[in-house]
Amino acid sequence: MQIESNVEDGEFRCIGTFQHHGHQANLAIQRLRDDELSEIKQLMTDGFTNRQIIEKLNSKHTPDDRLRYMLPDDLRNIRNKENINPGQFHREDLISLETRVAEKRYDDGIRHYQPPINETGENFQLVIVTPSQLDSLKKYSHRGVTLDDTFHVTRYNLKLTTILVCNGLDRGVPAGFLLSNSTTTEDVAILFESIKKIYPEFRPRSVMSDEAAVFFNAFQRVFPESTAKKYLCRWHIFRTWKKYAKNEAKLNVRVKKIDSSEIYKLRGKVSTSFL
Numbered sequence: 524m525q526i527e528s529n530v531e532d533g534e535f536r537c538i539g540t541f542q543h544h545g546h547q548a549n550l551a552i553q554r555l556r557d558d559e560l561s562e563i564k565q566l567m568t569d570g571f572t573n574r575q576i577i578e579k580l581n582s583k584h585t586p587d588d589r590l591r592y593m594l595p596d597d598l599r600n601i602r603n604k605e606n607i608n609p610g611q612f613h614r615e616d617l618i619s620l621e622t623r624v625a626e627k628r629y630d631d632g633i634r635h636y637q638p639p640i641n642e643t644g645e646n647f648q649l650v651i652v653t654p655s656q657l658d659s660l661k662k663y664s665h666r667g668v669t670l671d672d673t674f675h676v677t678r679y680n681l682k683l684t685t686i687l688v689c690n691g692l693d694r695g696v697p698a699g700f701l702l703s704n705s706t707t708t709e710d711v712a713i714l715f716e717s718i719k720k721i722y723p724e725f726r727p728r729s730v731m732s733d734e735a736a737v738f739f740n741a742f743q744r745v746f747p748e749s750t751a752k753k754y755l756c757r758w759h760i761f762r763t764w765k766k767y768a769k770n771e772a773k774l775n776v777r778v779k780k781i782d783s784s785e786i787y788k789l790r791g792k793v794s795t796s797f798l
Contacts, residue, residue, distance in 0.1 A: 553589050563593070563598070564605060564607065570609070573599065620636075631651070635648060635650035636650075647703060648713055650714055651700045651702075652721065663696070664722075664727050665726060668727045669686070670685070670687070682702070683701070684700070685700055699717075701713065708740045710737075711737055716745050729753070729754055730751050731753075734760075
């Protein structure tokens with residue numbers, strides 16, 4: 524744009540052009556037209572993933588089209604702006620969850636839901652056992668189950684408890700989830716009660732967990748007549764021994780280089796198999 528000014532009368536004269544000059548146009552950074560945005564939104568509404576949308580756009584459009592240069596981040600921003608995220612029914616997560624629970628979709632596998640009583644998430648409980656996870660329970664849970672919990676899985680102060688079974692290849696397969704504000708015996712019992720409702724024949728020969736007593740206590744509360752044996756995870760045992768070894772002056776062991784053979788000498792042989 525060229526600007527000419529007249530000092531005497533104070534007038535300005537602008538000369539410009541709306542065409543692209545000087546260097547090659549970069550289609551990838553140009554704004555989307557309304558029709559291009561509508562095409563993307565329609566693909567999102569139809570249920571296609573971001574990868575599928577990019578593949579469809581690349582196969583349909585030429586290198587001279589803006590839609591040929593869409594990136595996953597571009598599609599993610601559009602989803603957030605237009606509120607077209609798969610499985611999200613509302614911008615507020617709790618409202619979205621309650622809407623999904625109310626729909627009672629079989630494939631969602633929601634077996635129990637208790638809303639929080641305050642903003643900190645107190646008393647929140649959500650049990651999920653999908654149809655495929657239920658099949659895994661029926662096929663493999665008789666051999667034994669493993670439970671463990673973790674945190675920082677969401678932006679909220681919630682803990683995720685997972686129940687695992689070993690499939691035919693002896694690989695751990697998640698067979699159910701409990702998302703809760705705390706991990707107490709009462710919380711874990713809700714998970715087992717949900718499993719008992721959908722699979723009354725649930726009779727594992729063993730239950731493995733870390734040193735926390737809440738998992739086996741909850742199992743015994745729901746299945747008081749079970750003869751399942753309790754096993755502790757070897758990895759958690761070793762970690763606990765290393766922790767205490769640091770504070771025990773009597774144990775003349777270099778903790779940083781301690782191995783399983785030294786631990787066996789200190790504490791005795793530990794069973795490494797529970798199946």
